[in-house]
Amino acid sequence: MAGKRKFELAWIGDKEETDFESIQISAEDLVACQGEIGDFKLICNKENQPEEINVANIIINLPYQEEPVLEKADSLFSDDYDINEDKPVIILQDYPELSAAVISQAGLEKALEIKDNYPDKEVYYLYQAMRFIEDNDRLYERARESEIIFLKFDLGQLKIIEEEIIHYNREDIDLKLNGNILAAPELKPAKETERIARIFNLADGYKEYLQLDNIYLQPTLSGKRGVYLLKGSRGPTALTYFEEELDFTLNEVSKNLAGVAEIDKYDREVDDQKCILCYTCYRVCPHGAIQRDDELNSMKVMDLACQGCNLCLSRCPTNAIQIEDDYLKIEGENEQDPILIICENSAEIAAEKYNSMVGKDPLESYQKIEVPCVSTVERGQIFEILSKYSSDIMILGCVSEACKHLTGHDRCQQVVERIKEDLEKLEIEQDRVHYERLSPRMAADLGAFLADWKEALKQ
């Protein structure tokens, strides 16, 4: 639509103050998301009024659900709590399980606030572990000086009687505390999380949160470029460094607004004659880079969103996705040498490190195939290699939570397992195909392992 306004940033859920041209959208109103970084189209349905909103970046910022742990207690986060003249105040955290670090901060602030307002009031602070973020260290010191009574409890040392009396039993202390309890609620994933995950086509996250437990997504990235996760959308500890995470995210948005380049230099074209709209590519893509092209009636790969792992290529049942680069090209001088398929994010880095430490390339006298992710590996291609060469194939992938393409290496493992099944059926030696995982820091291990393997093959 000509002249249609485009926002620099959309907040799904809570909005934070920024200089960006931004729009706030409630999670309930959001129906669908199309497009890619720099040019998302958010389809909303507010009071049955469909609307399409153009945005360049998206931050999903939904609050945690706070689940009370005791019926008769006030929440530690509430400013509206009871103070009874005769009874002590009891702050309770880490019950029944350890609370997030931000709770320690809220608890200390609350305890000090009460002590400041009611200097004669007995304030008990029950906890398993004091967590330190920002200026907690200082708050904790101040709280101790102002005679707040800290009682640390271990597993099994604290019981709650009839939802209101705390029985604390440790060493020679056997206390039954009856007072106004301010208890830390349990923080749970934001409402709407599952629906939002489907809208943005994000993989299932950690403990029902939106963010996957993967080192490449830290601190606030989602698998999809230009979509960021904060607070109750991100994970259980998203409030620990909230200011820093927000700062990081807004700076990422700034950088994106200054210009977004393609991550991967190759184009992946979908042949609309071959595409059967089975949505396999859509489901397997860890980066939400696949979309249906309604004009051509086929799927398409979005170039800015694509991070170049090739999962879509290797999983397409009709070979409809094409790439100009020949990824499974074998480099090597001797056709008798065993074949390594290595991921550029782990084995390649480890090999380079080994070389710089020992002065010997561990990949020497191997035939080598370098891939952006071992999810590039296809069954057909492995069989082609097996039929063409007599040597074994070793596929070296990454450890699960350290896979840059999130699910790529787990999917490769599935492919390898199927290949082995096929080999078994064909009564060809299964152990010609090997799969191992490593991290880029396992340089010494890789060097020795490859030397050993070559020896073993000779014998």
Added chain:
Amino acid sequence: MTRIGVIGGGIAGSSVAVELADAGIEVLLFEKSGEIGGQIKEFGCKATDICTRCNLCLVDSVFNQVRRDKSIKTKNNHKVIDAYKEDGLFTLYCDTDKREEIYTNIDKIVLATGYRRWSELETGTPEIFDDKRIIWSGEFEEMLFKREDHLQKKDLDLDLDFEPESALFIQCNGSRSPQEKAAYCSRVCCGYNYRIARVLRESFPEMELGIFFIDIQEAGFLTDLSFQRLNDEGIDYYNCKPLRINKAAGKIEIAYEDQQEGKMAIAKTDLLVLSEGIHPGLENELWSKLFNLQLTDDGFLEEIVPGSESDVYLAGTISGPGDIATTISKSKAVANQIIYQEKEVVV
């Protein structure tokens, strides 16, 4: 053309350099030692059957990119000793092996000179530290850096003169201790020592393992570390600070107060691993004077005016303890701030 001077070639400085270079900005990277990489260079992967998210996987590609990228001019063996600003541009004086070098026309400075480990401070009780049964976590990192057990499916080679049947870890060494002038929590130690304990547990299922905590922390992105989990994994925990270490013949004895029983008790171990707190770098005082920065009570640096006005930015543990992932993401944020300002100027 803009020139940014990044001081310190560890993971913070290198992350900033890589981000700036990607945006087409020229970077001078000053490293006082012979090569980039900083302290993280020889830390080891702590994966067991699963990844424990120590985040070391993220760092080598950054260092490799620094080595390859032509718009990053790395100056190894360059110790920055003096600086001044004139007409909005910085001049830096560097001590090199041979002579003093001067670099001019630098638009902005990023300080990323990191931290010192507690063991480098050489305080405490020296007679403890020549005992072979007592090691620093840093020494364990070096063992893990050389580990050959994962792909080869062997036992971990501990690189010790003896074969320990038990190991104890003591947290909050050089942190949360006013005597050591470090009342703060270093925030990383719970994470790395727990990860090391897990690696030992996997390699030596029979080994007795225990950790002394004052307060168990979230430990970066290791979100589900808890007492229950330690129990489940067969790692004993002592929710207190040890009172005395006794170097008895045979096993080392650690006296502590058993709070369940309410009496003194003794834990015995073959191997004792001491965590190492994060302490402010030696250069912080110099930077505070040269670049008008606030030295905090703990000795870390804070901005007095924002970087956008002073043209001096802080990245990494120079401004306080932090784990690998937080250091990288904060460094990227600093670089992005600079990039955004540059683009604004152009517009």
